[in-house]
Amino acid sequence: xxxxxxxxxxxxxxxxxxxxxxxxxxxxxxxxxxxxxxxxxxxxxxxxxxxxxxxxxxxxxxxxxxxxxxxxxxxxxxxxxxxxxxxxxxxxxxxxxxxxxxxxxxxxxxxxxxxxxxxxxxxxxxxxxxxxxxxxxxxxxxxxxxxxxxxxxxxxxxxxxxxxxxxxxxxxxxxxxxxxxxxxxxxxxxxxxxxxxxxxxxxxxxxxxx
Amino acid sequence: xxxxxxxxxxxxxxxxxxxxxxxxxxxxxxxxxxxxxxxxxxxxxxxxxxxxxxxxxxxxxxxxxxxxxxxxxxxxxxxxxxxxxxxxxxxxxxxxxxxxxxxxxxxxxxxxxxx
Numbered sequence: 001x002x003x004x005x006x007x008x009x010x011x012x013x014x015x016x017x018x019x020x021x022x023x024x025x026x027x028x029x030x031x032x033x034x035x036x037x038x039x040x041x042x043x044x045x046x047x048x049x050x051x052x053x054x055x056x057x058x059x060x061x062x063x064x065x066x067x068x069x070x071x072x073x074x075x076x077x078x079x080x081x082x083x084x085x086x087x088x089x090x091x092x093x094x095x096x097x098x099x100x101x102x103x104x105x106x107x108x109x110x111x112x113x114x115x116x117x118x119x120x121x122x123x124x125x126x127x128x129x130x131x132x133x134x135x136x137x138x139x140x141x142x143x144x145x146x147x148x149x150x151x152x153x154x155x156x157x158x159x160x161x162x163x164x165x166x167x168x169x170x171x172x173x174x175x176x177x178x179x180x181x182x183x184x185x186x187x188x189x190x191x192x193x194x195x196x197x198x199x200x201x202x203x204x205x206x207x208x209x210x
Numbered sequence: 211x212x213x214x215x216x217x218x219x220x221x222x223x224x225x226x227x228x229x230x231x232x233x234x235x236x237x238x239x240x241x242x243x244x245x246x247x248x249x250x251x252x253x254x255x256x257x258x259x260x261x262x263x264x265x266x267x268x269x270x271x272x273x274x275x276x277x278x279x280x281x282x283x284x285x286x287x288x289x290x291x292x293x294x295x296x297x298x299x300x301x302x303x304x305x306x307x308x309x310x311x312x313x314x315x316x317x318x319x320x321x322x323x324x325x
Contacts, residue, residue, distance in 0.1 A: 019266040019267050019269075019270045020263075020267060021261075021262075021263030048245070048292070049245065049262065049266040050245050050266055050269060050270070050280070050292050051292075053273070053280055201282060202282045202290050205281050205282035205283070205290075206282060206283075206284065206290065
């Protein structure tokens with residue numbers, strides 16, 4: 001990473017470094033470590049460590065547009081959820097869960113709705129902006145789309161979890177479900193963008209070999 | 211300095227680190243090849259064997275330095291593969307490394323024989 005990189009590029013380089021075998025890399029923002037989805041994909045045999053010269057630089061526009069569909073779908077589903085079921089939901093909804101999946105705090109339906117809508121609509125807008133800006137470098141677009149995807153899927157998952165019947169019931173799987181919502185879609189998005197970039201590089205090179 | 215506190219494999223790793231660029235560039239100067247084949251070729255020389263987790267970042271670094279170029283090529287077996295070749299700059303760097311290496315070997319041999 002270099003100091004001149006934008007936040008989107010830093011996120012992309014931290015989350016997707018397939019040539020680097022380390023599973024955890026220093027975070028793009030703040031302290032701690034981020035999962036290197038590129039190393040995970042290489043270990044699972046889904047992509048080669050050197051599949052792209054520069055990750056996401058050759059990824060076509062169509063792949064970025066396709067990647068933005070998931071956060072947009074999350075935002076649309078959240079809007080529809082509160083639009084259709086909003087009135088029938090309890091006046092208070094869970095806002096925090098303990099390690100065992102028990103509800104430890106609640107908030108008003110209005111606050112919960114605004115939080116969930118903000119957490120899905122704004123990231124979806126970010127992903128759409130990145131997907132539609134052709135002049136923005138590929139790594140930055142990928143980082144922004146991935147960030148938007150992660151936030152939107154967590155927002156949508158939180159919306160679903162808040163609306164489960166019998167909120168007092170302990171559900172051990174809530175923590176794993178939120179982790180899955182945070183990591184699996186963003187990993188799949190980055191893998192898809194990288195495979196599209198790889199395919200574009202192959203097409204370019206094989207065309208000039210002929 | 212080698213002593214009982216520095217196991218042979220640690221000493222070997224330090225030497226390999228210093229010579230990895232020279233070994234990789236020399237193999238690629240002979241013939242363009244793809245990453246996993248390069249790992250296999252290095253593995254044929256146990257003193258220079260490196261894991262793919264070492265070779266790919268090294269290839270990335272040499273490519274970023276302008277010493278290597280890459281090109282996807284059809285493979286007779288399976289999907290296309292990315293082949294690495296030396297650029298003119300890479301060839302010049304290799305010549306300079308070889309000259310330095312010969313000087314090091316000559317001087318080190320003299321020191322070892324003197325002792």
